[in-house]
Amino acid sequence: MPVPSVLSPTxxxxxxxxxxxxxxSFGTRRSLNPPPPPPGTVRVHFYSHMYKVIRxxxxxxxxxxxxxxxxxxxxxxxCKMWGLDHCLAIDPMRWTVQRRPDESRLSGIAVHVxxxxxxxPIMFTELPPVSKQTARVRTSREIALSLSNACYLxxxxxxxxxxxxxxxxxxxxxxxxxxxxxxxxIDWKRYRQNIxxxxxxxxxxxxxxxxxxxxxxxSYISEKRGQLGESSRRHYRRFMxxxxxxxxxxxxxxxxxxxxxLYVIIPVFILWLMSLLIHKWHIQxxxxxxxxxxxxxxQ
Numbered sequence: 184m185p186v187p188s189v190l191s192p193t194x195x196x197x198x199x200x201x202x203x204x205x206x207x208s209f210g211t212r213r214s215l216n217p218p219p220p221p222p223g224t225v226r227v228h229f230y231s232h233m234y235k236v237i238r239x240x241x242x243x244x245x246x247x248x249x250x251x252x253x254x255x256x257x258x259x260x261x262c263k264m265w266g267l268d269h270c271l272a273i274d275p276m277r278w279t280v281q282r283r284p285d286e287s288r289l290s291g292i293a294v295h296v297x298x299x300x301x302x303x304p305i306m307f308t309e310l311p312p313v314s315k316q317t318a319r320v321r322t323s324r325e326i327a328l329s330l331s332n333a334c335y336l337x338x339x340x341x342x343x344x345x346x347x348x349x350x351x352x353x354x355x356x357x358x359x360x361x362x363x364x365x366x367x368x369i370d371w372k373r374y375r376q377n378i379x380x381x382x383x384x385x386x387x388x389x390x391x392x393x394x395x396x397x398x399x400x401x402s403y404i405s406e407k408r409g410q411l412g413e414s415s416r417r418h419y420r421r422f423m424x425x426x427x428x429x430x431x432x433x434x435x436x437x438x439x440x441x442x443x444x445l446y447v448i449i450p451v452f453i454l455w456l457m458s459l460l461i462h463k464w465h466i467q468x469x470x471x472x473x474x475x476x477x478x479x480x481x482q
Contacts (some may be wrong), residue, residue: 254291
């Protein structure tokens with residue numbers, strides 16, 4: 184049987200994807216009887232446990248597999264497609280699984296019997312325990328996926344924090360918001376009417392009123408500009424202080440992360456050296472036993 188790769192999905196992931204697709208299509212209009220498999224193929228169902236077959240549950244994974252020219256079914260294709268260590272056919276009449284001399288193929292007669300002349304799918308399962316290499320590959324893939332998800336969530340959180348920081352504490356977005364508020368909350372229509380009224384006046388009283396209006400408007404605008412400049416400088420100082428705190432926190436986080444990495448890497452390295460020494464000791468012990476047996480045989 185082919186050994187699954189770390190890059191290929193495990194049966195657990197494929198079963199989760201099938202269940203998600205099944206839940207997504209819940210409530211949609213589907214035919215009660217699924218369409219039959221195309222000619223020259225046979226439908227196969229995979230169950231992770233035998234109790235699912237006994238209860239009549241939906242299969243974890245299913246597919247339509249092309250048969251060989253002589254009608255045989257290449258089981259190694261299923262193992263390679265689904266990342267299985269081995270794949271055993273289930274007897275639909277007895278609900279039992281039996282080991283066969285050649286588990287990589289199913290003969291044409293067995294395909295006809297198990298599928299009831301292609302009227303029902305062939306059921307397969309994977310009996311525990313799996314080989315050590317397959318278990319190691321699946322564990323490594325699960326650890327790699329967990330680490331990748333954790334890194335993605337961490338960088339997503341960091342990006343969101345930086346975006347919130349720049350939107351709230353940097354002077355340019357704050358200045359834009361303050362300027363927009365200033366220009367939208369001034370009664371410009373009334374201000375223009377007053378200016379137009381003062382410019383069209385002919386007597387000195389209206390001229391004085393115009394000057395007063397202009398002076399008040401200019402003083403109001405200069406006051407608002409001064410407040411805006413002061414707030415911009417204040418927020419710039421806050422931004423610089425927050426940036427320094429962020430750099431300090433990042434440096435502390437990097438230092439703690441490097442310490443944690445050392446705490447993890449050093450024990451792993453020691454275990455690796457110990458495994459090498461133990462392996463070398465086993466080899467030397469086997470060689471010494473072999474030499475002793477040879478000496479005893481020749482004596």
